[in-house]
Structures are given as structure tokens and as C-alpha cells.
Amino acid sequence: xxxxEPNHAPAPAERPLDFIRQIVADAVAAGQHGGRVQTRxxxxxxxxxxxxxxxxxxxxxxxxxxxxxxxxxRFDDTNPTTEETEYVESIQDDVRWLGFQxxxxxxxxxxxxxxxxxxxxxxxxxxxxxDSQTSEEISQQRGTPQIPGTHSPFRDRSVAENLDLFRRMxxxxxxxxxxxxxxxxxxASPNFLLRDPLLYRIKKAHHHRTGDTWxxxxxxxYAHGQSDSIEQVTHSVCTLEFDAHRPLYDWxxxxxxxxxxxxxxxxxxxxTYTVMSxxxxxxxxxxxxxxxxxxxxxxxxxxxxRRGYTPEAIRAFCGEIGITKYNxxxxxxxxxxxxxxxxxxxxERRMAVLKPIKVVIENxxxxxxxxxxxxxxxxxxxxxxxxxxxxREIYIEQDDFMEEPPKGYFRLSxxxxxxxxxxxxxxxxxxxxxxxxxxxEIRATYDPATRGGDxxxxxxxxxxxxxxxxxxxxxxxxxxxxxxCKIEDLSQVPDGEDWKNQLNPASLTVLSEAQLEPxxxxxxxxxxxxxxxxxxxxxxxxxxxxxxVFNRSVTLKDAWAKAKx
RNA sequence: UGCCUGGUAGUGUAACGGUUAGCACGAGUGAUUCUGAAUCACUUAGUCGGGGUUCGAAUCCCUGCCGGGCAACCA
Numbered sequence: 202x203x204x205x206e207p208n209h210a211p212a213p214a215e216r217p218l219d220f221i222r223q224i225v226a227d228a229v230a231a232g233q234h235g236g237r238v239q240t241r242x243x244x245x246x247x248x249x250x251x252x253x254x255x256x257x258x259x260x261x262x263x264x265x266x267x268x269x270x271x272x273x274x275r276f277d278d279t280n281p282t283t284e285e286t287e288y289v290e291s292i293q294d295d296v297r298w299l300g301f302q303x304x305x306x307x308x309x310x311x312x313x314x315x316x317x318x319x320x321x322x323x324x325x326x327x328x329x330x331x332d333s334q335t336s337e338e339i340s341q342q343r344g345t346p347q348i349p350g351t352h353s354p355f356r357d358r359s360v361a362e363n364l365d366l367f368r369r370m371x372x373x374x375x376x377x378x379x380x381x382x383x384x385x386x387x388x389a390s391p392n393f394l395l396r397d398p399l400l401y402r403i404k405k406a407h408h409h410r411t412g413d414t415w416x417x418x419x420x421x422x423y424a425h426g427q428s429d430s431i432e433q434v435t436h437s438v439c440t441l442e443f444d445a446h447r448p449l450y451d452w453x454x455x456x457x458x459x460x461x462x463x464x465x466x467x468x469x470x471x472x473t474y475t476v477m478s479x480x481x482x483x484x485x486x487x488x489x490x491x492x493x494x495x496x497x498x499x500x501x502x503x504x505x506x507r508r509g510y511t512p513e514a515i516r517a518f519c520g521e522i523g524i525t526k527y528n529x530x531x532x533x534x535x536x537x538x539x540x541x542x543x544x545x546x547x548x549e550r551r552m553a554v555l556k557p558i559k560v561v562i563e564n565x566x567x568x569x570x571x572x573x574x575x576x577x578x579x580x581x582x583x584x585x586x587x588x589x590x591x592x593r594e595i596y597i598e599q600d601d602f603m604e605e606p607p608k609g610y611f612r613l614s615x616x617x618x619x620x621x622x623x624x625x626x627x628x629x630x631x632x633x634x635x636x637x638x639x640x641x642e643i644r645a646t647y648d649p650a651t652r653g654g655d656x657x658x659x660x661x662x663x664x665x666x667x668x669x670x671x672x673x674x675x676x677x678x679x680x681x682x683x684x685x686c687k688i689e690d691l692s693q694v695p696d697g698e699d700w701k702n703q704l705n706p707a708s709l710t711v712l713s714e715a716q717l718e719p720x721x722x723x724x725x726x727x728x729x730x731x732x733x734x735x736x737x738x739x740x741x742x743x744x745x746x747x748x749x750v751f752n753r754s755v756t757l758k759d760a761w762a763k764a765k766x
Numbered sequence: 767u768g769c770c771u772g773g774u775a776g777u778g779u780a781a782c783g784g785u786u787a788g789c790a791c792g793a794g795u796g797a798u799u800c801u802g803a804a805u806c807a808c809u810u811a812g813u814c815g816g817g818g819u820u821c822g823a824a825u826c827c828c829u830g831c832c833g834g835g836c837a838a839c840c841a
Contacts, residue, residue: 216789217780245841280840336839343837346768350837381839391769393837402839421841445770445836468772468834479841521790523779525772528834532777535791545804580804611802620800654800665800692834734801761802 219524238270246288248479259519274303281408295502349389426450429462474684509739509754557596575623594671611663674716677749
């Protein structure tokens with residue numbers, strides 16, 4: 202590292218370099234590849250991106266940016282049976298939305314011809330052969346961790362025969378599964394991936410980009426490193442499970458004598474109370490246990506976006522969690538705090554009553570409506586003020602009234618006085634109940650001298666509560682979200698047990714009776730907003746004319762809720 | 767049982783053989799407050815165990831324990 206030249210050094214990073222960035226910094230300092238840095242983000246278009254991908258995106262694009270390099274977006278589309286254009290498009294949307302712009306946009310399928318030619322080269326070098334066994338036979342010969350594998354009876358076919366068969370595989374002369382191309386490495390290697398790994402398989406499937414041009418497709422291990430090499434990727438960053446693949450990655454590049462991209466592995470992100478596997482997320486979508494990939498409970502980028510997460514919050518989160526090889530479990534509150542911290546600065550405040558109960562202010566003129574000034578964002582003077590209508594009948598939150606308050610309860614109760622935010626002090630005089638004994642209405646009086654919320658006599662109230670004017674408020678549906686899963690660590694679900702049993706049945710609560718202050722109608726455009734004392738919210742796309750729908754992005758911290766536990 | 771990896775407060779991380787082992791989140795206490803929010807201050811708590819090497823070890827070596835990964839014609 203060069204703390205060497207303090208004079209014209211850029212602002213020092215607040216954080217020390219993570220081990221990947223350190224590797225890059227060392228390479229640059231050593232003048233490797235002339236100091237050029239090239240990374241890539243290589244998703245397979247077989248699902249939507251999730252927050253774990255965001256970690257990788259921030260890393261790869263971040264490195265390129267910080268070291269004056271470039272980062273490509275490359276679709277790893279070597280398996281036509283699982284990949285779709287829908288995913289290609291969503292991935293591009295999500296990467297852009299996160300705030301990154303790729304330099305090159307590529308597909309592994311762009312390289313099929315080159316990859317094929319290199320496969321012929323491996324055959325000619327005697328390093329690859331066509332195996333005509335079934336997958337079961339090949340699998341059985343692979344051996345076990347303790348027992349070496351055994352050679353395929355086809356392992357010593359001549360170069361000419363291999364070449365002929367491989368070319369005919371390409372031409373489509375054989376059905377799926379009839380032959381595969383394998384590398385000839387070492388059936389006794391302790392690393393299974395070197396026990397003559399498959400390079401190509403026959404798949405007479407329609408590819409989302411190459412159509413029916415090909416009927417043989419390269420395997421990941423054969424395609425990935427060579428694609429990196431073609432793009433002159435200097436640092437190929439991937440997750441830990443590919444660690445064991447590195448020797449094969451290096452083997453291909455070395456035998457082919459092509460640009461030496463190098464692979465480095467970091468730990469993937471795990472978050473509490475959610476799932477982070479494309480397979481499981483797809484399962485949720487297909488089983489309709491969520492409304493889609495963008496269900497706000499999903500940890501997908503589009504789900505988080507719909508939930509009200511901002512790119513800034515996600516990027517800040519990714520910067521906070523660090524990059525290591527330790528396979529940990531990050532607490533969901535870290536993500537939530539990243540959002541709170543971003544939105545606290547930029548979300549305007551409004552009042553909304555989620556579970557309303559009516560309050561009648563007995564000494565307030567029934568014909569009167571006042572417009573009261575309210576601050577839009579105490580954290581941002583630029584946000585200005587607005588006017589909120591006040592009248593004799595208002596709604597407050599059911600949770601803000603208790604007929605028999607427990608110790609430590611500051612809010613409204615019989616005989617107690619609270620402040621209505623930006624309005625008046627009110628004191629509860631009585632309650633009205635129905636036959637069942639349910640409170641249907643709260644009666645109160647207000648103190649005209651406290652207009653605006655300040656008491657001239659200096660008397661204090663313990664609580665300030667939010668409210669809306671019953672005659673002016675607009676109804677809305679509000680959706681509250683909780684953890685997708687009941688348990689913290691989904692990886693602890695034993696094999697053979699359905700992980701879906703751990704889904705949280707209370708992950709979605711729909712409140713259809715909410716009442717909003719009138720100015721909230723202008724938030725239908727999707728700007729984030731804080732409902733005072735409740736949390737951050739965002740309008741949902743399900744809204745229709747006359748029917749607003751808001752999603753709760755995240756609650757505010759709530760010391761009272763915590764105290765009650 | 768083989769190979770590869772990893773193990774620092776509750777959680778996520780920093781330390782590059784040389785500080786009283788730092789930071790963030792959480793938790794707790796207090797101040798402040800027209801959001802039980804935010805903000806501010808303080809407190810809490812850690813090098814997986816055992817051996818070695820060294821003047822000095824979280825760091826290097828050995829060993830044990832624990833976690834993760836690896837035997838798809840998936841990526």
C-alpha cells in the first residue's frame with residue numbers, strides 16, 4: 202500500500218482496504234498488466250438479482266471505479282434450459298438502478314465459437330476427449346473423497362477420433378447425453394473438479410440468444426475462465442464456493458496459453474430471517490407464496506426497490522458489511538439501519554393514522570377548519586413547511602390511547618393531556634363504548650392557547666401524537682411487512698425438512714382503513730416519506746385512482762415497543 | 767473418513783511480529799427533544815483450546831476442536 206506520498210494522495214479511505222482490494226492494489230503497485238484493472242459482474246440470467254448480488258456488484262464495479270479500471274456486465278448464459286430474456290432485462294435494470302454503469306456488455310454466448318475452437322485445441326493437445334458413457338457411469342467412476350476415480354474406457358481415444366466425434370456432436374448427429382467432452386486431467390486428484398471434468402454436453406435446446414445455432418454448450422468451468430480471459434479480466438472475483446474450481450480455471454487458461462485472468466473468492470452474503478438463494482426465491486415465486494420476484498418481502502433488488510429501499514442505502518450497506526472469506530450471517534437490522542439512516546435525511550414527514558380511532562374535541566367549533574403549519578423535515582430545512590387541516594373530529598392511532606395505561610405509558614388516557622403534533626394540547630375527558638364494551642370514540646377538550654403545539658404557560662406533556670382531520674383525511678391501504686422467515690438462520694433447517702415451513706405467516710399485514718393527511722396524495726409518485734412516529738413508507742404500484750396503497754419500507758426504532766417486551 | 771477454506775465482543779469487521787486489540791451495529795445508562803425517532807455523551811463485551819518460535823504472537827509453526835465448501839451433462 203502506498204501511504205508513501207501524503208502530499209498529493211487523495212482523501213484517505215475511511216476504511217482500510219478489504220483483502221480483495223488489497224490484492225488489486227498490490228497488483229497495480231507491481232505494475233501488473235501495466236496497472237490496468239478489469240473486473241466483471243457475471244450473473245447467470247436464470248433469476249432476479251438479490252441483495253447478495255448487490256454485494257458482488259458493489260465490489261466489482263467499486264474496484265473498477267476506485268482503481269481507474271473497467272467493469273463489464275457479462276451474462277453467463279451457457280445453460281439454455283434455465284435462462285431467459287426476462288432475466289437479462291431485469292438484471293440490467295437492477296444494476297443500473299443500483300447506480301452502476303458497465304463498460305462492456307457481453308454474454309458468454311458471444312464466445313461460443315471461440316470456446317469451441319479452443320476445445321478442439323485441447324483435443325489436439327491430447328488434453329480432452331469425447332466420452333460416450335452415460336452420466337451414471339461417469340458419476341460412478343468419479344470415485345469418492347478417499348477412493349480415486351477410474352479411467353473412462355474412452356479416455357484414450359485418438360485425437361482424430363475425438364475431433365471427429367466432437368465435430369459431429371456440434372453438427373447435431375447425436376442425441377442429448379450420447380457424448381460429452383471431458384478434460385483429461387487426473388482421475389486420482391483429491392479435487393473432484395480435476396477428475397476429468399466435463400467441458401461440453403449436448404443439449405438440443407433453444408438458447409435465448411443463439412437460438413438453434415448450437416446443440417452443444419460449454420460447462421461453467423470451461424466457459425467462465427476463458428470468457429474472463431477474452432475480456433482481459435485482471436481480477437475475476439467470485440464467491441467462496443468456487444474456490445475449489447480455481448485449479449481448473451487456471452488449468453484451462455494455462456493449457457490454452459491465453460490471457461491469465463486470476464480468480465479471487467470472497468464470502469457470499471447471508472442475512473438473518475430471509476433466503477438468499479435463487480433456487481429458493483424461484484420456489485417462492487412459482488408456488489405463489491409471494492406475489493412475484495418484486496414482492497416487497499423478497500430480498501431481491503426489485504423487491505427491495507418496491508419496498509422502498511434506495512440505491513444509496515443498499516450501497517452503504519454493502520460498504521458496511523465488508524469483504525472477507527468468513528462465512529457469516531449478517532443481521533438484517535444492519536440493512537434496515539442503512540435505510541433508516543438514508544431516509545432520515547431525505548424523506549419528508551407526514552402524518553398518517555394506520556389504525557384509526559375517532560376523537561371528538563368537545564370544545565372545538567364544529568364548523569371550523571384551521572390550517573396549521575407543519576415542518577416537512579426537521580433534518581432538512583430546505584424541505585420547508587406545509588399546512589395541515591384541523592377540525593373538531595380527528596383520528597388518532599388506536600395504540601396511542603389506553604383506557605387503563607400501564608406504568609410508563611405516556612400517551613393519551615382518561616384525564617391525561619398530550620400534544621397533537623403541530624396542533625394543540627388535548628385532554629381526554631371520556632370514552633364512548635358500544636354494547637360489546639369496545640371503545641368507539643374518545644372525547645376530549647383542547648386548549649386554544651396551545652395552537653401550533655406550544656404552551657404559553659410552559660406546561661409540559663409527556664407525549665406528542667400524530668393525527669389526521671376526519672373530514673379531510675384520505676383513506677388508503679397500507680401494507681406492513683415483517684421478516685420473510687420465522688427463524689434467523691435458514692441454513693440450519695435440516696436436510697429433508699421443507700424450509701418453507703419456516704416462512705413467517707405474519708410477513709404481510711394489510712391495513713385497509715388507514716387515514717392519511719391530504720398532502721400525502723402527492724406522494725403517489727414513489728418518493729419516500731416518513732409517517733411520523735411509524736416508519737418510512739412508499740407508494741406501491743398497486744395504487745389506483747382513488748385508492749392509494751403504501752408499503753412500509755422500515756419502521757422507526759421504537760423504544761416503547763422494546764420496553765413493552 | 768480425503769481435499770480445500772475459515773475461526774477477533776451478541777453480530778459484522780480492523781490489525782500486515784511491536785499501541786491500553788480499534789470501528790460500526792446491537793445492548794445498557796444519561797442528556798436533549800413538538801416523532802418513545804433523530805442527535806449527543808458514557809458504559810458493556812472479544813483474539814476457539816493446547817503446545818511451540820520470538821525480547822515481543824490475534825498475526826508465524828505444530829496440534830486439537832468447531833464452522834463452511836467439494837463426488838450436477840447447474841452456475
